[in-house]
Amino acid sequence: MTGTTEAAGAKAHRAALPPRETADGGRTAPPHPPRGRLLRRATPWLFLVAPLALLITFTYVPVANMIYYSFTDWDGISPDRDFTGADNYVQIFTRPELFRVFFVSLYYLAASGVQIVVALHFATVLSFNLRFRNLFKGLLFFPYLINGVAIGFVFLYFFQDGGTLDSVLSWFGAGTDHAWLGDPASANTSLAGVSVWRFTGLNFVLFLGAIQSIPGELHEAAQLDGASRLQQFRHIIAPSIKPVLSLSIILAISGSLAVFEIPYIMTGGATGTSTFVIQTVKLAFQFNKTGLASAAAVVLLLIILLITWIQRRLVPDEKVDLV
Numbered sequence: 517m518t519g520t521t522e523a524a525g526a527k528a529h530r531a532a533l534p535p536r537e538t539a540d541g542g543r544t545a546p547p548h549p550p551r552g553r554l555l556r557r558a559t560p561w562l563f564l565v566a567p568l569a570l571l572i573t574f575t576y577v578p579v580a581n582m583i584y585y586s587f588t589d590w591d592g593i594s595p596d597r598d599f600t601g602a603d604n605y606v607q608i609f610t611r612p613e614l615f616r617v618f619f620v621s622l623y624y625l626a627a628s629g630v631q632i633v634v635a636l637h638f639a640t641v642l643s644f645n646l647r648f649r650n651l652f653k654g655l656l657f658f659p660y661l662i663n664g665v666a667i668g669f670v671f672l673y674f675f676q677d678g679g680t681l682d683s684v685l686s687w688f689g690a691g692t693d694h695a696w697l698g699d700p701a702s703a704n705t706s707l708a709g710v711s712v713w714r715f716t717g718l719n720f721v722l723f724l725g726a727i728q729s730i731p732g733e734l735h736e737a738a739q740l741d742g743a744s745r746l747q748q749f750r751h752i753i754a755p756s757i758k759p760v761l762s763l764s765i766i767l768a769i770s771g772s773l774a775v776f777e778i779p780y781i782m783t784g785g786a787t788g789t790s791t792f793v794i795q796t797v798k799l800a801f802q803f804n805k806t807g808l809a810s811a812a813a814v815v816l817l818l819i820i821l822l823i824t825w826i827q828r829r830l831v832p833d834e835k836v837d838l839v
Contacts, residue, residue, distance in 0.1 A: 579817075582810045582813055582814060583810070583814055585597070585806055585807050585810035586604055586605070586807060586810040586811035586813075586814050587599060587600060587601060587602070587604070587807070587811075588600060588807045589603075589604075589807045590806045590807045590810075591804040591805065591806060591807075592800060592801070592804055592806035593804065597807075600807065604807050604808045604810070604811035605811050605814075605815070607808060607811075608808070608811055608812055608815055614795065614812070617790050617791055617792050617794075617795050618773075618792055620704060620775075620788070620789065620790065620791050620792075621772045621773050621775065621791065621792065622772075623704040623705060623707070623708040624707075624708050624711055624771070624772035624775050624791075625768070625769065625772040626708065627708035627709065627711050627712045627772070628711075628715075628768030628769070628771060628772050629768070630712050631711075631712050631715055631716045631719050631768065632719055632761075632764055632765070632768060634712070634716050635656075635716050635717075635718075635719035635720040635722075635723055635764075636719070636723050636761075638652070638656055638720055639720050639723035639724040639727055640723075640727065640745075640749055640753060642724065643724060643727045643728060643753075644745070653720075653724070656716065656717050656720050657717035657718075657720060657721055658717065659713055659714050659716070659717055660714060660715060660716075660717035660718050660721075661717075662714070664714070664777035664778060664781070665777065665781055667710065667714055667777075667778065668710075668777060668778050668780075668781025668782050669781065671706075671710045671778075671782060672781070672782045675696040675697050675706050675782075676696075676697070677695060681696065682694075697782065697783055697787065697789075698787060699787060699788075700787055700788030700789065703783060703787045703788065703789050704788065704789055707778055707779050707782060707783070707789060710778050710782075711775070711778060714778070715771070719764050722760050722763070722764060723757060723760060723761075723764075725760075726756065726757040726759075726760040727753055727756075727757060729756075730752060730753065730756050734752050735748060735752065738751075738752060762827070765827060766823075766824055766827055769820075769823050769824075769827070770820045770823070770824070773792065773816060773819065773820060774791075774792075774793050774816065774820075775791045775793065776791065776793040776794060776797070779791055779794060780794050780797075785798070792812065792816055793816070795812070796809045796812045796813055796816070797809070799812065
């Protein structure tokens with residue numbers, strides 16, 4: 517009991533200590549016990565334990581396994597995994613049928629450019645006071661909320677022979693004997709058009725949020741100076757949303773390289789519509805070449821990282837001063 521009493525008295529004595537004076541006449545709080553300082557430093561890391569564990573388990577570990585599989589001839593089923601070195605990567609760059617599918621991404625890259633232009637136009641127009649602008653905002657963003665599989669089936673009937681598109685064109689006297697998904701050019705153009713309809717809403721919301729973050733005083737001052745809306749866009753809106761525009765370009769390029777849902781549902785990669793991701797999935801699950809598919813996935817990842825790095829070097833992040 518005597519030891520307990522002395523410890524309690526020492527703790528009370530430390531609590532009753534007056535603040536210490538500093539060299540410049542200020543005062544500092546009494547020193548904290550070592551246990552309190554340690555707990556205070558460890559608290560942020562305790563909050564990060566769960567998200568870091570999930571990130572490592574479901575992101576970095578699978579990526580590490582994928583890189584390991586890319587150097588083997590694993591079929592995805594057998595426990596045997598023979599090391600083949602860089603043979604899988606050599607096949608990807610030397611077999612034309614494996615690398616040619618990247619040209620299909622050009623259709624979706626062009627479609628991404630259309631998405632950005634259309635989304636930026638509507639975001640700029642609807643940022644001003646217009647009637648029914650909330651209705652138009654909902655109509656533009658609604659396609660992005662729909663499941664990709666459902667969109668694929670809807671537009672599959674839309675583009676089929678004698679389907680919705682042919683029926684609408686017949687009202688204007690246009691021919692309806694064209695197979696929209698029957699040849700590579702029209703099929704890829706049609707599929708890219710579907711992606712424009714679906715993802716324009718995402719870019720629209722990004723641009724609209726960036727535009728609405730611009731102080732209203734800038735627009736009011738520009739209007740008082742007689743600036744037109746085109747001049748307001750050129751000198752106020754465009755410089756202010758440059759970081760968001762840069763992000764949209766990165767998403768557009770990476771998304772055009774990783775297209776999967778819509779062409780897989782609508783054509784299954786037939787008639788020259790196979791994308792790099794569809795080909796990778798078929799290599800892994802249809803032809804049981806998991807090692808080669810892993811190498812293809814690593815190549816795609818490296819291409820996206822390289823493009824992102826180049827884009828960041830060409831268009832570095834700049835702090836936007838809105839005042």
